[in-house]
Amino acid sequence: MGLILAYSLRNLLTRKMTTVLTAAGMALVVFAFASIIMLAEGLERTLVDTGSDDNVVVLRRGSGSEVQSGVGRDQAAIVETQPEIALGPDGKKLVARELVVLVTMTRRASETSANVVVRGVSENSYLLRPQVQLAEGRIPSPGVNEVVVGQSIAQRFKGAELGNELFIGGRNWRVVGIFDAGNTGFSSEIWGDVDQFMQTFRRPAYSSVIFRLSRTDLYASVRNRMDSDPRLTLEAKRETQYYRDQSRALSTFLRVLGVTLTLVFSFGAIVGAMITMHSAVANRTGEIGTLRALGFQRRTILLAFLVESLALGFIGGAVGLAGASFLQFFTVSTTNFQTFSELAFSFTLTFDIVYKAMSFSLIMGFLGGLLPALRAARMNIVEALREV
């Protein structure tokens, strides 16, 4: 039935203006849908890539993030004795006490302020996060007011350039290095010596203890031991899981927002398609009568008009996705709602999103075309022929 397909498609080409406008409406909806889902996807990827599977993050029980957590010195010492902890190249246990605080900094571009994660680290922290690679300068020396910043911080915040001084916690800190942490949350962090930060912020407790498992399957045993140790009020999570949990709230929010918003918008696009197809049917009533007279069945008429509106949906979907795919070149920053800190990430287009957005658009086309197509298929032949 190539001729019927040609019939439907050529009719779309004949009324270019309405085709373009209707498809543009759908394209906008698909664009909105795809971009919000791409945002959620990008966020998830960034946070999930931040963690590694062999690392365990130990937090105070019930605290959702490092910011809310507190691990006392005595408890940290007990964590460090766990036998499942891997040994570092120096033969010592690969474990790091870390402190996470949020500080306010000013964005270079907009002069507005945002929360930034400051992480107090020890030497092992760098070994535990191989994705954090020094790009420029050096690592801060222990016992000195020096910091190293993620490249996303260096790019976006005032005073975060190499060699400058940052005013954090009432003191000045020299930026001695910039690290590249790829597409991970660490890129949006400032790292310095944990003991210096503990003093500066007058904190009695660390935020977390991070260690590497000597074997990845030892997680259950270390977790069980720490859960059953009466001295510990802590909770161990795989680092990947920790970051996945962090991203879940926001990405779920984005997805729900995306779907709700686009469902509302899509209503408009469907009505638009419906009006377009309705007038297409009205304008071609005589044609429909002729086709029926020649012996074409009702379902062929139905199909021809459905194909037409599905094609509208297809064009809209393709254009919307093409537009959304350009967003991949942009990096955005948002507040990580779990820690209320600034986090930079990119829109990420996946095959799954393409598939969903196209299906969504085709469904809009289908719903818009269904009633007009049914009307066309149900027309009385003699009455339709009178409309020539």
Place this chain on the structure above:
Amino acid sequence: MTLVEIRNVSKSYIKGDQTIPVLQNINLSIGRKEFIALMGPSGSGKSTLLNLIAGLDSADSGVISVDGMDISSLSQRDLARWRSLHVGFIFQFYNLIPVLTAFENVELPLLLTGLTKRQRREHALTALQLVKLEDRLDHYPGQLSGGQQQRVAIARAVVSDPTLLVADEPTGDLDRVSAEDVLQLMERLSADLGKTVIMVTHDPRAARKAHRMQFLDKGVLADAPEDTLSECF
């Protein structure tokens, strides 16, 4: 040999609370290979009768059989199939599909047959040669004159080789020369191809081409009025 047998056919339309009788107790036989002209004043029910014979509409009562088949008993699906096999349509305003070329318009009815693409092409070309438009295959209806469009429509009507051709005022929208072309073609379809042709017309010159004239007045078959006869012969 009769092809179309119409027995006690009546049809009326209901408008509001009153019934408008359009056809009243029509009895008519049309022979195989006959070329018949259906005439009568406007509103006399010519188109309605033609639509009944062509299986586009159904009568309130009575029987219409074509080639031994009682078409009043067919479901609308079977009727559509029956039309595609047995009836060719020629309309006053040609009714070509504007987005399809002349060739594609003629090929269209063949989609309903089991023919291969190649066979469809051959048949469509033959039909277009018959109406002398083989050099206009790729023209769209909008690029053709009224007379040419009606010839394409005739090619479309005969391409699937139906027994019966129905034409509702086929020359009604044409100038004299084009009308003459179209009428000659219709004569040939009847004489050379042996089609049974039923043509509704207001034009006595057109009616003169037919073997027989049938008059309809206010929904009943009537004898030819004096003035029409004198004008015709």
